[in-house]
Amino acid sequence: MKAREAEVFDLGYQRYTGPREGRNRARLALFENGVRTVLGIGRGGRAKILPVGLFLAVITPAAVFVTILAFLDPIAGDDASQFIPGPADYYSIVSVILIIFGAIMAPELLCPDRRDNVLPLYLVRPLTSNDYLIARFLAFFAIVLVLVYAGQIVLQAGLILTAGDQVDYIRDNWQDVPRILFMGVLIATFISVGPLAVAAFTTRRAYAAAFVIAAWLLLNSISDGLTFQECTFETVAEDGRITSSSEDCTRPVGDLAPYVGLLNLGGVTDNLNNMVFDVDVEPGQGSPSSMAVAELHDAFPIGVYVLWTGIPALLLWHRYRRIRL
């Protein structure tokens, strides 16, 4: 059989006759692009260092606790789990890492689009500025949610596997699952919306990240400093015997301390976490501001959470509604 030579034909420009999926496809494309941008997918190795590093940082405490549990289990038996932090403590432990993750990664989603003027290219397509914002928010929210759940999943898996009777453990602690899920959503919302709102006002990622971290440090320092409780003990002794003693505790801002404690950014989700997991803040446990806030009615921490998520969300929406293209 005679072999035929291959030929390349230039078909020229072809009109597109396939499906057009409109606005929903556009929203999904923006969401996917947001996830890829934050995780550094499709970019060089350097773009992946930060997300992978921060992801490992959130998982590591859980892995360490489970490892400790595995060593303690043969010695302490079923009581071993009492020696390590549980699901109620985990979010507080990793909240610093989550704040840093939010501060650094959220600007990646908004700042480059405005700095490089890509935004008009999106908004002349079948998208509105609300579609753009919602897709970007959901992309970041989804990543943070996976991040906050990942550590808890590792911890729960360790606690179940090291329990003497797994079925008993699950039956006794099943309430933790909806609490973890619910609290994860609250934390992911808080971590996403604030840094995104800050990123909406600058084209420089570093400025946005620095502002969030500085605000977090400053507000935490101020609120903890002003709510720190100093106690003095007075004792009355007669004939070498203590007959009475009294404790006098004061705070720099006096009775305003519980309200000043609400300023603590780290405490916004910690206070809700204590409520969701039904944890009583004992004197000497937790930060000064969280102890002060514990004196208030539950409506206050809830209100503060709503303000710290609602106001940035409104600012974000307003900013993109008024943006000049």
Next chain:
Amino acid sequence: MPALLEARNLTKHYGSTVALDGVSFDVHEGVTGLLGPNGAGKSTAMKLFLGLIQPTSGSAMLLGEEPYRSTEGRARIGYMPENDCLPKSMTASEFLMHMAQVSGIPPGQARTRAADVLRHVGLDEERYRPIGEYSTGMKQRVKLAQAIVHDPVLVLLDEPTAGLDPDGRQEMLRLIHRTANTFGISVMLSTHLMGDVERTADSVIVLESGVLAQEGAVAKLTEETETLLIEVADRHEEFVTALAAKGVQASDDGQLLIVEQAREADYDLIRDAAVESGARIRRLSPERRTLTDIFRSRPA
């Protein structure tokens, strides 16, 4: 045939500044030039048709819809802005695929469209390089590619030759011509360069200080005038004398003889004058006006 774009008493104010003042015009299939000096209202008109801004009064209709209120029509148009608008860290291939999807094309087809369109704009070899490493000319081609990757009915180009060197400009004008004539995509080209409009456009809309100054087919505006241009190879003086003897008044600019208000019979008289004087005619043609001439002669 319904208009692709319709402006009706279109007005846009920015505070006390009037960017567009009650302009009305239609844009049909083919290449339309939107011409005018800086600040004439060209970019404002484009943004109104794209739905990026809302008119103060009047209407800007895109494919029969109000683009500010409806996103349907926006899936069928493309836009190439004047300014930089490309993400530096993405490759051209990835960016075009993403933009095709944002225009509603499913991922599989978006990949094919991105590769095809990049080949058509001459970036086949460079498509996996980050856009930040591209030259100005290459970036302009990516900007055009993202505007047509979803095969729109109409593409709006805002100063597409801005910042390009002469070769880059020729290449861009060639691409615009291909976009309209080979790809079958109608083009609205906003520019302050009359040469770009003359080279590529079928019709022109002229804006000046926010009002419609002129509109019509480019061929009609630049149609032949009643002026004849004559160039002779030799015996220049004798030819001029012969022309004068036959009653044909020609002004001499040193190289060309210009006969104003020429009649049909003047062609025969010019031929006879050439025979009598022994001059060899190198060129005899009616003058064709350029858009530049038209705007120079317009009253201020």
